[in-house]
Amino acid sequence: MDVKQIDKYRFLIQKSFQKGMLIEGMIYADEELMEAIQRDETIKQVANVATLPGLVGRSLAMPDAHQGYGFAIGGVAAANINDGIVSAGGVGFDINCGVRLMASDFTVDEVKPKLDALLNQMFRDVPCGTGKSGVINLAYNDLDRVLKNGAVWAIENGFGSPEDLEHIEENGKMPSAEPSEVSDRAKERGRDQLGTLGSGNHFAEIQYVVEIYDEESARIFGLRKDQVTILIHSGSRGLGHQVCTDYLDIMQERMPKYGIRVVDKQLACVPIKSTEGQNYLAAMAAAANFAYANRQMIGHWIRQAFEKVMGSGNLKLVYDVPHNIAKFEEHIVENRKMKVLVHRKGATRAFPKHHPEIPKDYYEVGQPVLIPGSMGTCSYVLVGTDRAMKETFGSTCHGAGRAMSRHAAKKNISADELIRQLSQKGIHVKGASKSGLTEEKPEAYKDVSKVVDVVHNAGIALKVAKMVPIGVIKG
């Protein structure tokens, strides 16, 4: 058998699965999710990634994995920095698409009577939807400052407070960012999109904590039962998409110079140490900073909406994580400590307690891992583990994963009917596009609880808390 089930939650893709595989693959799933994974080309894409030069460990896929472009969504691959490659497709088009969680001082019973007013205020204050421009008009030099400084720029310009930075991965700024490596076209796409939620599966949600699984971690993260939380899912908008588009092209053109051949054009890559590789990483970091600034600004406007409607905008930033990114990290591979470039495409960093890169106040428990569900279901806070460090380059899943096409999702239900159904479940929805709304209906996605149970049981992140939504704004 080329695909060998190792235990209840691990499926090994042996090198014999496909010619040219240089390393093995591993898929984290239970039998039910594996069945869904086998319905599309996810396993083939995991195997394709395993053919890229200079990768170490295994080519990984998380339980929410589904077919992507080149790399599967839900994939993790780490490259040796000496002879390994960097792939723009291994990060994806939405660079630093990620999740931010903020915790309020309110209980669900305190917020419910004012929920509609709160959602309306959020919908007014946070620009969302396709083609929607932001309210920030950036001068040319200002955009470069955003790209260089990320959330630090946002805070210096009045969006949030300095203590937020400690609770953002990389402290909200990738220092390796080089705005000059971002094309003018990418900057043009991004300039009026800073501080916008976007559309598709991006949203901002008012939720409350329904269950605590790990009292100690929850207490340290500042989470308690019945507490209202806010979850933001957004990324680097058109700027990030254009950076990926530009560098896919550059990588494709320059690959032959480095003697690299790939089985799928979308896997185009260049050596990390090459000029093109370094330029991409500098541009990717700049786009990541744009996304950090973006979520910081959206978070600020939601705090203001709470201030106006609830009388207090005290929303503590629990954490902010990217799930589309490539980062240099130290890991132990075959008993040797080495520096690698970890590509996470639809996967979340899940560092354990005592790791030097996590916030001081979370040092004794580990990094919060934020897993958004689909609209109208539930979301989770998990915590990173040592096992993730050993097996998955400190990575875990990122969400539910799509299970139904947009066309199929739109069939049999109108937006008004969906809004009515969700409202019956106690979830109020405000969406900029009715068509977009039905495409994101809960049934269009895999069950996030099943995804989270697999990573919990496999030990590559552990459950801390579960939240359910009461209000959603969508693009």
Next chain:
Amino acid sequence: MEKRYKILEHPADIGLEAYGASLEEMFVNCALGLINIIAGDVIINNSESLEISISALNIENLLVKWLSEILYLFDAKKFLMSFANIDYLSDTFLRAKLSGEKYNPEKHELKLYVKAATYHKLKIEKRNGIWTCYVYFDV
């Protein structure tokens, strides 16, 4: 030609199968299909026009760059294309005149935000005398 393009769907993807009696026509129809994915069947006026030229490594690369250009013009310049006239096309270069108008939220309801055109399962072929391409978008 009766049908210019067909929209292809998969759980995570949306794509196009576009046709043309010539490669030029197939390129134009593919761009019209992309605009349809973004803006639906709304009528777009020809009040503005602009000229573009694109060079590429090969014909597949040229098709992706052409579609990326249409996306860039929409996302950065708010330009919705209604028609294109390709007056020169080789495997590695094209020159075209685009007609269209600026996106107007009062008039155009946008259906889907497209992030990028991809090389995923990209194919260009001549079938029964008809040029056909398959291309998928990240949305």
